[in-house]
Structure formats: structure tokens, C-alpha cells
Amino acid sequence: MSRPSPMSAADSVAAAATAETAGDDRPRMQLGVDVGGTSIKGAIVDLRSGQLAGQTHNVQTPQGATPEQVAALVWQIAAAEGWIDGIGIALPGVISGSRLCHAPNLSGVWERDGALDCLLVSADAAAVLINDADAAGLAELIYGGPQPDADGLTVVLTFGTGIGSALLHNGHLIPNSELGEITSGSGRFEDVASGRAISEHDLTPVQWAERAQPYFDLLETLLNPGRWVLGGGLTENFQQYASRLDLSKPVSVAHLGVHAGIVGAAAAVGRLDSASNQSGRQ
Ligand code: BGC
Secondary structure (H helix, E strand, O other): OOOOOOOOHHHHHHHHHHHHHHOOOOOOEEEEEEEOOOEEEEEEEEOOOOEEOOOOEEEEOOOOOOHHHHHHHHHHHHHHHOOOOOEEEEEOOEEEOOEEEOOOOOOHHHHOOOOOHHHHHOOOOOEEEEEHHHHHHHHHHHHOOOOOOOOOOEEEEEEOOOEEEEEEEOOEEEOOOOHHHOEEOOEEHHHHHOHHHHHHOOOOHHHHHHHHHHHHHHHHHHHOOOEEEEEEHHHHHHHHHHOOOOOOOOEEEOOOHHHHHHHHHHHOOOOOOOOOOOOOOO
16 A cells, blocks of 8 residues: 555544535545543444444553654554544544654654654555544534534533633534633633543542632633533533533533544544645644
């Protein structure tokens, strides 16, 4: 097979968002891999239903993981599935050309020019890279039921090792938002109210809500969303956490739960003849 042809996240997102209606001949099964600060999970996804079509592979992310280490683990999952047709890879940072920025849960070397090349070119499969929260948002957009963003702007927040965000509007994903970066007097909300903060500080849902409420208040003032979708680790105990928040707009759990990143990554694999990976902010 020839050298992989990376495509831009924005292009792949647009392609994937229209995939269900385009009637084209792209593969109906796709491999999606979600690289997190704690674990790397991958599975074959049936793009017609958005459901996992096989077992989930789950490996621990090495402490301070380098791109080469992550690439090796991703290709290990691909090899276990015998997969060569293209891989969607969700990453916990902003994809900016050949670098990954704002990825505090990986090592600093991801920010150097060319850091992403090993993920794009070292295997016999073409890869599409997308931010992990954008992948979850894309999954919500495609598989989240009728008109997931019918109420105006939908803000998807994933609470895991960090806080990821995706903005959905009028049938489109607006990529590369980094709403976990917003700070308060106590520091970045991502450090204060993420899934990691919950486990590190053993926060009860009430204690978490005390930390998270100012975050939602601020986002409400800044963005005026019509709906919230919460994903990541919180999905398993969604009611316990969400019911402690005081929100003026509806809040729902991510439709695909903890698999949203895998499904969205798989869905982001569009036409492999697209030629560039130059998306995201610099
Ligand atoms: C990163 C985001 C990512 C989020 C969730 C944050 O630390 O900056 O890009 O989406 O973690 O993994």
C-alpha cells in the first residue's frame, strides 16, 4: 500500500458529517483509536450505526508518552485487527500542521515540528488525526439522534484526564475549541474539575459541582449555548453529577458514552485522496 495521505481534520470532519447522506463508496467499517492521557483505546466501528463492530483494545498510555511510543501502540491495535484501510486517531490536543499543541497530558515533544509524522506515515494505512473532544462531538453530531444541535449552539464537554470541548452548530462541528483552558481564581478549570481532579481529590458529585458550576456559568455567559452534552468519564455516573449543576439549558449525556472518541475518530476518516493535514490553529 502506498504512503498514507493525511487529510485535514476540518476536511475529514466535513466529509464525515455528510457521509451518511452522500451515498459514496467509502468503507462502511473503519478503525477508530482514541489516544488519552491514561489509555489508548481502539475498535472497528460500523459507520452506518456508529456502534463498535468488534472488541475494544485498551492499552495503558506510557507516562510522558512520546509520538513514537503512541504510534507503536496504535499500529499494534491496527495489526491486531489486521487493519490496513485507514485509521482515525483522536488525540488529546490541538492538531496544528505536523505538531500537537495544548497536550499537557502527553510529553512536550509533541509540540515540535514533525512530531505527528510518525503517526501519519509509519504504517501501511492512511491516518486521519482529530482532536479527541472534536471526535466525541462529531460522533454526537452524526449519531446523537435527530438534530442534536436544534436548540442553537451545543457545547460538548468531555471530563477525563483533561476537559475537552467541541462546539456543534447548524449541523457542523467548529473544531479546535479548548474550553478546558479557561482559568478561574483556582487555576485552569481542566485542573480543577476534570475527571482526573475528581479521582485525585476524591470529589463527591456535590464537591465537583461546587468547582464546576462557575465554569458552566462562565461558558453560559460567553457562548449562550442552547444545550450541553457531557461526556468522558462522567458518562458512567452522569445523573449523579449533572443533577448537581444549576443550568438554564438542557443537559444530556454523550449518546455514545465512553466510546464517543473511538466512534468519532473512525467517522473522521473520509476520502483518503485529500492531501493536507494543515488545519488547526498555529
Ligand atoms: C487538551 C484538549 C483535549 C482535552 C481532553 C486537554 O488537556 O488541551 O485538546 O481535548 O485535554 O483530552
